[in-house]
Amino acid sequence: MSAERTVPPTWLLADVGGTNVRFAQAQVVAPAPLLVQSVRVYRVADFTSLSEAARLYLRALAVNPRHAVFALAGPVRGDTVQMTNHPWSISRTQLQNDLGLESVHLVNDFAAVGMGLPLLQPADLLALGTAPEVIHRQPKTQTFCVLGPGTGLGVSALLIRDARIDALQTEGGHVGFSPTSPEEIAVLQQLAKRFGRVSRERVLSGGGLVNLHQALCAIDQISASTLAPEHITERARQLADSQCVRAVEMFCDILGSVAGDCALSFGAWDGVYLAGGMLAAFKPWLQQGRFRMRFDDKGRFADTVRRVPVALITHAQPGLLGAASCAVLASGNSPVRASQASSAKP
Numbered sequence: 001m002s003a004e005r006t007v008p009p010t011w012l013l014a015d016v017g018g019t020n021v022r023f024a025q026a027q028v029v030a031p032a033p034l035l036v037q038s039v040r041v042y043r044v045a046d047f048t049s050l051s052e053a054a055r056l057y058l059r060a061l062a063v064n065p066r067h068a069v070f071a072l073a074g075p076v077r078g079d080t081v082q083m084t085n086h087p088w089s090i091s092r093t094q095l096q097n098d099l100g101l102e103s104v105h106l107v108n109d110f111a112a113v114g115m116g117l118p119l120l121q122p123a124d125l126l127a128l129g130t131a132p133e134v135i136h137r138q139p140k141t142q143t144f145c146v147l148g149p150g151t152g153l154g155v156s157a158l159l160i161r162d163a164r165i166d167a168l169q170t171e172g173g174h175v176g177f178s179p180t181s182p183e184e185i186a187v188l189q190q191l192a193k194r195f196g197r198v199s200r201e202r203v204l205s206g207g208g209l210v211n212l213h214q215a216l217c218a219i220d221q222i223s224a225s226t227l228a229p230e231h232i233t234e235r236a237r238q239l240a241d242s243q244c245v246r247a248v249e250m251f252c253d254i255l256g257s258v259a260g261d262c263a264l265s266f267g268a269w270d271g272v273y274l275a276g277g278m279l280a281a282f283k284p285w286l287q288q289g290r291f292r293m294r295f296d297d298k299g300r301f302a303d304t305v306r307r308v309p310v311a312l313i314t315h316a317q318p319g320l321l322g323a324a325s326c327a328v329l330a331s332g333n334s335p336v337r338a339s340q341a342s343s344a345k346p
Helices: 050-061 091-097 109-115 182-195 206-219 229-237 242-266 278-288 290-296 299-306 318-329 335-342
Strands: 010-014 018-027 033-045 067-072 080-082 088-091 103-108 126-127 142-149 153-161 165-167 272-274 308-313
Touching: 010 050, 018 165, 018 318, 018 335, 033 050, 033 142, 033 299, 050 091, 067 091, 067 299, 067 318, 088 229, 091 103, 091 142, 103 109, 103 153, 103 165, 103 242, 103 318, 109 142, 109 153, 109 165, 109 318, 142 242, 142 278, 153 242, 153 290, 165 206, 182 242, 229 242, 229 278, 242 272, 242 278, 242 290, 242 299, 278 290, 318 335
Parallel strands: 010 067, 067 103, 142 272, 272 308
Antiparallel strands: 010 018, 018 033, 080 088, 126 308, 142 153, 153 165
């Protein structure tokens, strides 16, 4: 009589942003723990709570996991999280009770993206200058940074200390915007009239791109039509609107400056990563060199920053990949070892 094969337990994952909530499952003992075929995306506006959205997902896939990791776009302090760009207030205890789970782990969404860096493979990255190496377990100190615009601007850092791995939860997107050219100073003056204090997120996000476009139109004394971010990038791609072109170019310039500042702030000499779905439309501009020029433009530290590898994450679900990495860690395993195994050549 043959022994039955034991099916590895799966974990429920969620990446909860201001616009969409993404669900998936992970097998924490697998070399590639994120089960890509299990990914489903819903709009948060269609649900009254995260529990309601999760129940729909679990019914749709007919699964009954015992543990979960939820990556949330908001500061995680204790049991309850208030979303930054959405009215949901999320309770770990309530989620555990509503979904019948044995354990629930809450993590900031960009801290999760940072935790997912060891699971990335070269095919998941577009190098902007020198490409970062695949992260392997090794007995030395390594520091990485990840940032990305979306509904807001997320910033995190990944720390590896003697093979221990941890991600910093930050609110670096709310640091004040620091212009570096006369035109950016003029944009700051326009935005200060509207917002008072102007943070990085006011210029590096979906809404930030709109803010840049409207400010440039105001500077040129042109009536600005209300354009969605995707319409601004499309008009810029077609060279159909000079203000749209300048808004996209300025967005990439500022992103380069902020990414370089983050490398200095965190000491992220081992690599800086860009994440966020909206950046896919910016690839042509990011590769033109202006982004990297602004990244490197750090005065007395220019030579140091010039050696920092930078890449755009092209993986379709970096937030869920990070949640899967957190699940691996919560189960007592190492996502760094999982990355090493999955990158091995047959």
